[in-house]
Amino acid sequence: MTDHNTMNDVENAMEGGEQSPELTQLYADFEAKNLSPLWTQLGEVMTDVPRSKAVPFVWRWNELLPLAARSGDLVPVGRGGERRAIALANPGLNGHPYATPTIWAAIQYLGPHETAPEHRHAQNAFRFVVEGEGVWTVVNGDPVAMRRGDFLLTPGWNFHGHHNQTDQPMAWVDGLDVPLADHLDVGFFEYGTERVTDYSTPSVSRAERLWANPGIRPLSGLDSHVNSPIAAYRWEYTDRALREQLLLEEEGFPATVEQGHAGIRFTNPTNGGDVMSTLRAEFHRLRAGAQTPSRREVGSSVWQVFEGRGEMVVADHTWLLEKGDLVVVPSWEPWELRAETELDLFRFSDAPVIERLNFDRTYVAGRER
Amino acid sequence: MTDHNTMNDVENAMEGGEQSPELTQLYADFEAKNLSPLWTQLGEVMTDVPRSKAVPFVWRWNELLPLAARSGDLVPVGRGGERRAIALANPGLNGHPYATPTIWAAIQYLGPHETAPEHRHAQNAFRFVVEGEGVWTVVNGDPVAMRRGDFLLTPGWNFHGHHNQTDQPMAWVDGLDVPLADHLDVGFFEYGTERVTDYSTPSVSRAERLWANPGIRPLSGLDSHVNSPIAAYRWEYTDRALREQLLLEEEGFPATVEQGHAGIRFTNPTNGGDVMSTLRAEFHRLRAGAQTPSRREVGSSVWQVFEGRGEMVVADHTWLLEKGDLVVVPSWEPWELRAETELDLFRFSDAPVIERLNFDRTYVAGRER
Amino acid sequence: MTDHNTMNDVENAMEGGEQSPELTQLYADFEAKNLSPLWTQLGEVMTDVPRSKAVPFVWRWNELLPLAARSGDLVPVGRGGERRAIALANPGLNGHPYATPTIWAAIQYLGPHETAPEHRHAQNAFRFVVEGEGVWTVVNGDPVAMRRGDFLLTPGWNFHGHHNQTDQPMAWVDGLDVPLADHLDVGFFEYGTERVTDYSTPSVSRAERLWANPGIRPLSGLDSHVNSPIAAYRWEYTDRALREQLLLEEEGFPATVEQGHAGIRFTNPTNGGDVMSTLRAEFHRLRAGAQTPSRREVGSSVWQVFEGRGEMVVADHTWLLEKGDLVVVPSWEPWELRAETELDLFRFSDAPVIERLNFDRTYVAGRER
Amino acid sequence: MTDHNTMNDVENAMEGGEQSPELTQLYADFEAKNLSPLWTQLGEVMTDVPRSKAVPFVWRWNELLPLAARSGDLVPVGRGGERRAIALANPGLNGHPYATPTIWAAIQYLGPHETAPEHRHAQNAFRFVVEGEGVWTVVNGDPVAMRRGDFLLTPGWNFHGHHNQTDQPMAWVDGLDVPLADHLDVGFFEYGTERVTDYSTPSVSRAERLWANPGIRPLSGLDSHVNSPIAAYRWEYTDRALREQLLLEEEGFPATVEQGHAGIRFTNPTNGGDVMSTLRAEFHRLRAGAQTPSRREVGSSVWQVFEGRGEMVVADHTWLLEKGDLVVVPSWEPWELRAETELDLFRFSDAPVIERLNFDRTYVAGRER
Incomplete structure (x- = not known):
C-alpha cells in the first residue's frame, strides 16, 4: 500500500524492531486513550501517489440487464425500498455498494406501468439512458421524458419519482454522489408522495423549454443556480x-x-x-x-x-x-x-x-x- | 441640471453673492494653475440622481433605410472608411456620433457583392439583423451568415470583415462600446486584409458548430472565455x-x-x-x-x-x-x-x-x- | 442508523419478509457479480439526517501531554517515521487514526534540539500552539517561529520540517485533511532533506513580512493564491x-x-x-x-x-x-x-x-x- | 489624433475629395436626422492606440497649499458648497475639473475647528494625507482619525463629514471617480446632517478595530463586501x-x-x-x-x-x-x-x-x- 518505507531509521533506532516493554506499554496506553501514533503507519495514511482501495473493474451490460429483469419479477417497487436499483459494488470496497469511494452507479429497472415513488435527498443524482424509452422522471413536479442517449439531472433536494407509461420495462443507469455524501456525513432524506405528482407525458420538460436554448437565459432566471437548471441533455x-x-x-x-x-x-x-x-x-x-x-x-x-x-x-x-x-x-x-x-x-x-x-x-x- | 442648491450657505456668507476682489483674484489664480473649486459647481458634478446629457430619442427605420440606400449609391466602401455605417447621434451629446455616453449604434449598409475589409479593434461589437440576408461576416476567419433575427458577435480584437454574396443590398444594426472606449482611452485598432479571408458561405459558422449546443461545452474549449464564443445567436x-x-x-x-x-x-x-x-x-x-x-x-x-x-x-x-x-x-x-x-x-x-x-x-x- | 423504515411495502409484498428461493438466488447472483441491491439498504446509505460514524469525544490535555512526553523518551524522530505525532482516533471510526471522517488531529512532540525532517504532501496541514515555544517550522525554506497562540500553515505540496532550538521539549496540535485525502484518493508524498534547509531562527518569517499586513498586498504577489500565503497568524x-x-x-x-x-x-x-x-x-x-x-x-x-x-x-x-x-x-x-x-x-x-x-x-x- | 489615415480609398474614389452635390445633400440630411457617418471620422473614434484628451501634467504642492490656505480665509465651508476642495483640472479636458477622464483629484482644506457637513453619494471616494493631522472623517457614524501617510476610504453611498479638532488647518488629497460617474450617468447624492454625527476623537476607528487585523475576519462580517470595510490604511x-x-x-x-x-x-x-x-x-x-x-x-x-x-x-x-x-x-x-x-x-x-x-x-x- 506504500512506496516509501516507513520507520527505517526509527526501527533501526529501536533495536532491530523489537519493542521494548516500555514502548509496548506506551502503545497500549495510546490505544486505551483512543490515540494512534503516526510513525508506525505513515506509509499507509500518506502514500507516494494515490492508491485507491477501489480496483479497476468491468460490469457487462448483457449480465446486468437479465439480473435487473429478474429483480423486476421478484421485487416490487414502492415506498420503503423506493427504487429497484442494483448498485455496482467495487470489489475493493469491502462489500459497500459503491463503484468508487465517491460514486454510486446502479442499473435501475422499472416494469410496465410501475411507479417509483417521490422522495428527495441532499445527494445529487442523474440518469443516463443507454437504451429504451417510455419512462418519465418527475423532478419537482416537472415530467421529464427519458429516451436513449439522454442525460437527466436530479440535483440535491429536488423531489423526484419515475413512472413507466408503457407495456415494456425500461432500464437505465443512475449515478449519485452517495459514497461521498456518506463519508462526509452530509445526507438528508425526505419522503414525498407515493405516486408521482404529475403523470402527464410531454416530450420536452418545462425546464428544457426554459433553459435548453443555446446561449440564452430567461430573464426570469437570473438568480444564481448552484446546479444546472437543464433537466435533460438530449x-x-x-x-x-x-x-x-x-x-x-x-x-x-x-x-x-x-x-x-x-x-x-x-x-x-x-x-x-x-x-x-x-x-x-x-x-x-x-x-x-x-x-x-x-x-x-x-x-x-x-x-x-x-x-x-x-x-x-x-x-x-x-x-x-x-x-x-x-x-x-x-x-x-x-x-x-x-x-x-x-x-x-x-x-x-x-x-x-x-x-x-x-x-x-x-x-x-x-x-x- | 441639479436638484440640490449649491452654495446657499456659502453664498450667503459671502455678502449676498457679490465676490470680493480677493475671491475674484483667487478664482483667477485657480484657473491659471489649472485648478477648479468644487464649491461653485458641486451641483453639476454631483447630481441627486443621474441626469444624462443624452436625451430620449427615436429614429425611424423608414427614414434610416432610404438614407442608408442613398449612401450606398454615393459612398464606396473600402480601406480607410472601412464601413458604410451611419451612427445614431444623440441630440444631447454635442454632435458626437454616439447614441448614449457608452453606446454606439449605427445602421450599416452593404451593396450587392461588396466587401467591407477586415480590421480589428479593442472595442466590442455586435450586429443585429432586423431584415434581410445574404451577408457573411467573417470573424477571425470564420464565415458567419447573417439572417433576419440573428444576433452576431464580434468581441474586441477579433479581425472581422463582411461581404455581400447577393444581388441585393443588405442593412443591419451595429452596436459597439465606442463611446465608452473613447472616454476610457482604451481603444486599439489594426487593419487586416482589404478583402475577407474566407469567401465561403456556410449556413452555420464553425463557432456555432462547436459552441451553440445547449448546456454542452467542447472539451477542447475548457479555458476561460472573457467573451462568448458563440458567433451567432440564431x-x-x-x-x-x-x-x-x-x-x-x-x-x-x-x-x-x-x-x-x-x-x-x-x-x-x-x-x-x-x-x-x-x-x-x-x-x-x-x-x-x-x-x-x-x-x-x-x-x-x-x-x-x-x-x-x-x-x-x-x-x-x-x-x-x-x-x-x-x-x-x-x-x-x-x-x-x-x-x-x-x-x-x-x-x-x-x-x-x-x-x-x-x-x-x-x-x-x-x-x- | 436510520429514521425511516426501509422495505415496509416491499417486505410486506414479499410474504412477510420470508425470502423466496428465487429471491435468495437473485441475491446470491448479485453478490457473485459484484452487485448490490439498493432496496435492502436504502436506510443505511441515505439517512434522514447526517448520522456520522464518528462520535462526540473529548481528549484531555493533561493526559495527552504525558503520553507525548513518554514517546519523546522512547521513540526517535527521523526519516521514515518523520514525525512524533500522536493522532486522536475517534472511537467510532474503527481504529482509524482519524478525529473525524475528514480531519486528522494530533499532538506533535519535539524534544530539545531535535529535527523532524523535511517532506511534502498533497494534504493540507496546520499547527496550533496551545503552550510553549522554541520550535521553528521551515516551510519551503522559510523558518517560521512557533509560539503560544500562533496558528501556522503548511498548505499542500510545500516542503516542511521542524527543529527545536531549545533545551526544552515542545508540543503542539497538528491538523490535516488526511482522512479526506485518504478517502478521495488524492494523496501525494515526497521526502525532502533529512534536516531542515534553514536553521536560522528569525522571530518573524519572510512570508509574514510580505503578507501579514492588514489590507496590503505586495505588487510582487498579485497572482492567484489557492491557499493563504500567510505562514503564521500570530x-x-x-x-x-x-x-x-x-x-x-x-x-x-x-x-x-x-x-x-x-x-x-x-x-x-x-x-x-x-x-x-x-x-x-x-x-x-x-x-x-x-x-x-x-x-x-x-x-x-x-x-x-x-x-x-x-x-x-x-x-x-x-x-x-x-x-x-x-x-x-x-x-x-x-x-x-x-x-x-x-x-x-x-x-x-x-x-x-x-x-x-x-x-x-x-x-x-x-x-x- | 489618429495614426491611420481615414478615407484614402474612399476619398480617392470620390473625385479628389470634392464632394458632389448629392453627397453634400446626403450629409445635410444625416445631420437633420441626427445621424453621423462613420467613414468620415473613423480615425477619430477609433485610434490605433489610446490617445487621451487628458495630457501629462504636474501640480506643485508648494503652489497648491498656499492657494488652499487663501480659500480657507475667503470661502466658508458648509451646507451647499459642502467641501473646500480644489480640483486638479487637466488642461486637456476643456475646463472640466477632472484630473483624467475617470479620476477626480483635489486638495481639500479644513480650518481650525471647522466642520464639513455630512452627505453621501454613489461616487467612491478616498483621502490621502501627505502631511498634518487633527481631522476626523466620520464615515457612517464611525470617526476616523486622519494622519500623515494614511489612506482613508469613503466607498459609495456612505454618509461622511469631516471636522478639524485642532487650532491648525489641515489639507489632504481627495480622490474620487466623479468623472467616470458623470460620464456613465450613475451618480446619486443625498444630504445628511449639517454637523458630523459623532465628534469623538478616537485614535483608531471601529472599522479598523474590526477589520484591520492581518488575515483575520470577524465572524460577524462574513457577508460579501463590494468595497473594503477597512476605513483607514495606516x-x-x-x-x-x-x-x-x-x-x-x-x-x-x-x-x-x-x-x-x-x-x-x-x-x-x-x-x-x-x-x-x-x-x-x-x-x-x-x-x-x-x-x-x-x-x-x-x-x-x-x-x-x-x-x-x-x-x-x-x-x-x-x-x-x-x-x-x-x-x-x-x-x-x-x-x-x-x-x-x-x-x-x-x-x-x-x-x-x-x-x-x-x-x-x-x-x-x-x-x-
Whole structure:
C-alpha cells in the first residue's frame, strides 16, 4: 500500500524492531486513550501517489440487464425500498455498494406501468439512458421524458419519482454522489408522495423549454443556480456536437480533444461549470481505429459504452467493451481507449470535487504538464 | 441640471453673492494653475440622481433605410472608411456620433457583392439583423451568415470583415462600446486584409458548430472565455425561447418577466454572464395588449422593434413604434412599453459596465426593491 | 442508523419478509457479480439526517501531554517515521487514526534540539500552539517561529520540517485533511532533506513580512493564491481582534457573533476565503458566564480550549473543559458552549469542503434559517 | 489624433475629395436626422492606440497649499458648497475639473475647528494625507482619525463629514471617480446632517478595530463586501510593508516589483481585490538611485510624492518632483521614475475599471508581455 518505507531509521533506532516493554506499554496506553501514533503507519495514511482501495473493474451490460429483469419479477417497487436499483459494488470496497469511494452507479429497472415513488435527498443524482424509452422522471413536479442517449439531472433536494407509461420495462443507469455524501456525513432524506405528482407525458420538460436554448437565459432566471437548471441533455444535441467536432477536424480546424477523439462536457448554463457540485458528466466519441494516450488523473470515473466496440486499458487490465458495458477507473490508475468501430462513451466522475478542493493533477503519457 | 442648491450657505456668507476682489483674484489664480473649486459647481458634478446629457430619442427605420440606400449609391466602401455605417447621434451629446455616453449604434449598409475589409479593434461589437440576408461576416476567419433575427458577435480584437454574396443590398444594426472606449482611452485598432479571408458561405459558422449546443461545452474549449464564443445567436432559438415562456405562462407556470412579457438575455455559455464585457443584449416579447410597469435603471439602453406595433413611453415622450424603429433610453429615465399587437423588441445596453462597477440600481413603479 | 423504515411495502409484498428461493438466488447472483441491491439498504446509505460514524469525544490535555512526553523518551524522530505525532482516533471510526471522517488531529512532540525532517504532501496541514515555544517550522525554506497562540500553515505540496532550538521539549496540535485525502484518493508524498534547509531562527518569517499586513498586498504577489500565503497568524493579532469585538459590544456596536461571544476566522488575504481549500480555522472567545444557543452544522469540527474553563455540550454529553482539552463534534450533532471563566477556544473544521460542494446547512435553536 | 489615415480609398474614389452635390445633400440630411457617418471620422473614434484628451501634467504642492490656505480665509465651508476642495483640472479636458477622464483629484482644506457637513453619494471616494493631522472623517457614524501617510476610504453611498479638532488647518488629497460617474450617468447624492454625527476623537476607528487585523475576519462580517470595510490604511503598516520588501531584497529573496523598487496595493480583505470597484491605490518606494523601466498601461493614474526627491518622465516631459507634487499619467503614455533620494510615492488609478471591462494591456520596455 506504500512506496516509501516507513520507520527505517526509527526501527533501526529501536533495536532491530523489537519493542521494548516500555514502548509496548506506551502503545497500549495510546490505544486505551483512543490515540494512534503516526510513525508506525505513515506509509499507509500518506502514500507516494494515490492508491485507491477501489480496483479497476468491468460490469457487462448483457449480465446486468437479465439480473435487473429478474429483480423486476421478484421485487416490487414502492415506498420503503423506493427504487429497484442494483448498485455496482467495487470489489475493493469491502462489500459497500459503491463503484468508487465517491460514486454510486446502479442499473435501475422499472416494469410496465410501475411507479417509483417521490422522495428527495441532499445527494445529487442523474440518469443516463443507454437504451429504451417510455419512462418519465418527475423532478419537482416537472415530467421529464427519458429516451436513449439522454442525460437527466436530479440535483440535491429536488423531489423526484419515475413512472413507466408503457407495456415494456425500461432500464437505465443512475449515478449519485452517495459514497461521498456518506463519508462526509452530509445526507438528508425526505419522503414525498407515493405516486408521482404529475403523470402527464410531454416530450420536452418545462425546464428544457426554459433553459435548453443555446446561449440564452430567461430573464426570469437570473438568480444564481448552484446546479444546472437543464433537466435533460438530449441525445440529439450531444450527438450533433460530437459529430461536428469530427467534421471540423476533417476540415482542418481545431475542435477535438486529440486526433480522432471528440469530447464534450455537460455544463450548467448559468456558470459554464459542471452540471452539479459533485459530479462531472462527459461524452466521448472516437473514430474507428483511434486511440488515446495513456492518462492518469486524480479522482475516480465510471465509463459506459453507449455504442460501438473497442478496448479499454486500465492499469494492467485490457477489456474489450461493447454497448452498455461499465468500467470503473480509480484515482490515478492509467487508462487508455482504442476504438475498433466508431466508439461512443458516456463518462461520469468526481472531478468537480477534486478540482474545487484543489487536488487535481493529470499525467498524460508523452506530454508534459 | 441639479436638484440640490449649491452654495446657499456659502453664498450667503459671502455678502449676498457679490465676490470680493480677493475671491475674484483667487478664482483667477485657480484657473491659471489649472485648478477648479468644487464649491461653485458641486451641483453639476454631483447630481441627486443621474441626469444624462443624452436625451430620449427615436429614429425611424423608414427614414434610416432610404438614407442608408442613398449612401450606398454615393459612398464606396473600402480601406480607410472601412464601413458604410451611419451612427445614431444623440441630440444631447454635442454632435458626437454616439447614441448614449457608452453606446454606439449605427445602421450599416452593404451593396450587392461588396466587401467591407477586415480590421480589428479593442472595442466590442455586435450586429443585429432586423431584415434581410445574404451577408457573411467573417470573424477571425470564420464565415458567419447573417439572417433576419440573428444576433452576431464580434468581441474586441477579433479581425472581422463582411461581404455581400447577393444581388441585393443588405442593412443591419451595429452596436459597439465606442463611446465608452473613447472616454476610457482604451481603444486599439489594426487593419487586416482589404478583402475577407474566407469567401465561403456556410449556413452555420464553425463557432456555432462547436459552441451553440445547449448546456454542452467542447472539451477542447475548457479555458476561460472573457467573451462568448458563440458567433451567432440564431433567431430560431430566440423565437422558440420567447414562445415557450408565453406558453408556460398560459399553462400556469412561472416563466415570464411579468404577465404577458417574455424576455431572454443572450449569454456567454462559458460563464452564464453577458456576451461581452461591456454590452448586454436581450430580446423581449409582449403579448398584444400587455404593458410593463414604469422602470428606471442606472445605465443606458437602445431598443429596436423587431416585429409588431406598440407604444414606448420614455420620460415625457410617448412614441408609437413600428418595425425597425430605434429608441434610446438614457440612464435613470423612466420607460414603459405597451403592445398594440404582439411586440418583439431587441434591446442592448451598457448594463455589464454598470454592474461590474457596482453602480446598478433599479426602480420599478409599484414594487419595492 | 436510520429514521425511516426501509422495505415496509416491499417486505410486506414479499410474504412477510420470508425470502423466496428465487429471491435468495437473485441475491446470491448479485453478490457473485459484484452487485448490490439498493432496496435492502436504502436506510443505511441515505439517512434522514447526517448520522456520522464518528462520535462526540473529548481528549484531555493533561493526559495527552504525558503520553507525548513518554514517546519523546522512547521513540526517535527521523526519516521514515518523520514525525512524533500522536493522532486522536475517534472511537467510532474503527481504529482509524482519524478525529473525524475528514480531519486528522494530533499532538506533535519535539524534544530539545531535535529535527523532524523535511517532506511534502498533497494534504493540507496546520499547527496550533496551545503552550510553549522554541520550535521553528521551515516551510519551503522559510523558518517560521512557533509560539503560544500562533496558528501556522503548511498548505499542500510545500516542503516542511521542524527543529527545536531549545533545551526544552515542545508540543503542539497538528491538523490535516488526511482522512479526506485518504478517502478521495488524492494523496501525494515526497521526502525532502533529512534536516531542515534553514536553521536560522528569525522571530518573524519572510512570508509574514510580505503578507501579514492588514489590507496590503505586495505588487510582487498579485497572482492567484489557492491557499493563504500567510505562514503564521500570530496570537497578538488574534487576541486583539477578539478583545476589540468584546469592547465594541460593550460600547454598543455590533461586532460579536452573539451577546458575549466574539469570533474570528483566519482567512486567505488574497481572496478573503478560508486559509486552505479543505480546512477552516476560527478562534472564539466567550465572556465569563456567556453561553451559546444550541447549533447543528453539516460537517465536522475539532475544538481546543486555549485558555479558561467552561462546559461544552455535544449531543448528550456535557464536558467540563480546561486548557488544552480537545473535543470532536461530528456532523449535525448539536453543540453549545457555556463559559465559566472567560473562555478562549480554537476551532478547526472541514467547512470549506462542505461549502464548496454545496452541502452546508445550519440549524440554530431559537432561530430560523 | 489618429495614426491611420481615414478615407484614402474612399476619398480617392470620390473625385479628389470634392464632394458632389448629392453627397453634400446626403450629409445635410444625416445631420437633420441626427445621424453621423462613420467613414468620415473613423480615425477619430477609433485610434490605433489610446490617445487621451487628458495630457501629462504636474501640480506643485508648494503652489497648491498656499492657494488652499487663501480659500480657507475667503470661502466658508458648509451646507451647499459642502467641501473646500480644489480640483486638479487637466488642461486637456476643456475646463472640466477632472484630473483624467475617470479620476477626480483635489486638495481639500479644513480650518481650525471647522466642520464639513455630512452627505453621501454613489461616487467612491478616498483621502490621502501627505502631511498634518487633527481631522476626523466620520464615515457612517464611525470617526476616523486622519494622519500623515494614511489612506482613508469613503466607498459609495456612505454618509461622511469631516471636522478639524485642532487650532491648525489641515489639507489632504481627495480622490474620487466623479468623472467616470458623470460620464456613465450613475451618480446619486443625498444630504445628511449639517454637523458630523459623532465628534469623538478616537485614535483608531471601529472599522479598523474590526477589520484591520492581518488575515483575520470577524465572524460577524462574513457577508460579501463590494468595497473594503477597512476605513483607514495606516502609514505604520504601509511603511513597514515597503521597508520589509527592500530588506528581503537585500537578503536575497524575491519581494520587490523590480530591483530597488518596492510596491504594495491596498486591498479589500474580504476578496483580495481593489479597495473599491473603480479606484486602485498603491504605494511605491524606490531606493535612492533606483529607476524603473518605461511602462505604458491602459488607464489613467495620479501620482503624489509622499517623501523624497526624484524625476518622473511622462511621454516627453521630465519633471523633478518633491514632496506633495502631483502628476497625471494619461492612458498609454509611457512613464518612468528615477529616484534621487529614497522616494515614496502614492498612486491611484482607474485600473479596476479597465480590468473589470477587460481592456487592460501593459507594455514594459525591454520585456515582452
